[in-house]
Amino acid sequence: MNTQLQSTQTAPSVPLQGGLLRPALVVFVALSLLTGLLYPGVITAISKAVFPVQAAGSLIVRDGKAVGSSLIGQPFSDPKYFWGRLSATAPMPYNGAASVGSNLGPSNPALTDAARARIEALRAVDPDNKAAVPVDLVTASGSGLDPHISIAAADYQAPRVARLRGLPLAKVQELIKANTESPLLEVLGDAGVNVLKLNLALDAASGK
Numbered sequence: 001m002n003t004q005l006q007s008t009q010t011a012p013s014v015p016l017q018g019g020l021l022r023p024a025l026v027v028f029v030a031l032s033l034l035t036g037l038l039y040p041g042v043i044t045a046i047s048k049a050v051f052p053v054q055a056a057g058s059l060i061v062r063d064g065k066a067v068g069s070s071l072i073g074q075p076f077s078d079p080k081y082f083w084g085r086l087s088a089t090a091p092m093p094y095n096g097a098a099s100v101g102s103n104l105g106p107s108n109p110a111l112t113d114a115a116r117a118r119i120e121a122l123r124a125v126d127p128d129n130k131a132a133v134p135v136d137l138v139t140a141s142g143s144g145l146d147p148h149i150s151i152a153a154a155d156y157q158a159p160r161v162a163r164l165r166g167l168p169l170a171k172v173q174e175l176i177k178a179n180t181e182s183p184l185l186e187v188l189g190d191a192g193v194n195v196l197k198l199n200l201a202l203d204a205a206s207g208k
Helices: 002-008 016-049 109-125 150-166 169-180 196-203
Strands: 057-061 064-069 192-194
Touching: 002 109, 057 196, 064 150, 064 196, 150 169, 150 196, 169 196
Parallel strands: none
Antiparallel strands: 057 064
């Protein structure tokens, strides 16, 4: 009897492939609109209303023209300016579209060579400065975009910049202090000096 019952049971019906396609497409389109258009649009609108400067890239504007971002460093080689950290981004330093570190280990000779070359460049533009060169002036940051240097790195360069600018050292030190930014929430990281902001302040103080 059981055998006859089992033999007469019908197999469960399987939906045709076409029946699954429509709900899958509906879910795909709905999620695309929600996560690809609606959510980014709402967040962008809120950020522009609450944090307009940050939402626009934290741009620094002078005379109606954007000269850079406070979040991305710029290469400076003129000894009249403060120099920032080395940058390993390609094909040019501080390339915001190619954030990357050098990935050189401490035993890699290339790291030593890069540091030695930077020390020689710093000594060449300021031969009377016999102080130890701060480590952040001879190494690249993990992102290659770091806009800050340490207070020690700024203080190391202050006498050179003051001399070449014809400014009192106290004035340059005052500008360093004015452009020093505190750690996040006062506890995360160390205080740093924004190099681009400092150099713009130098130009203003020098009448440029």
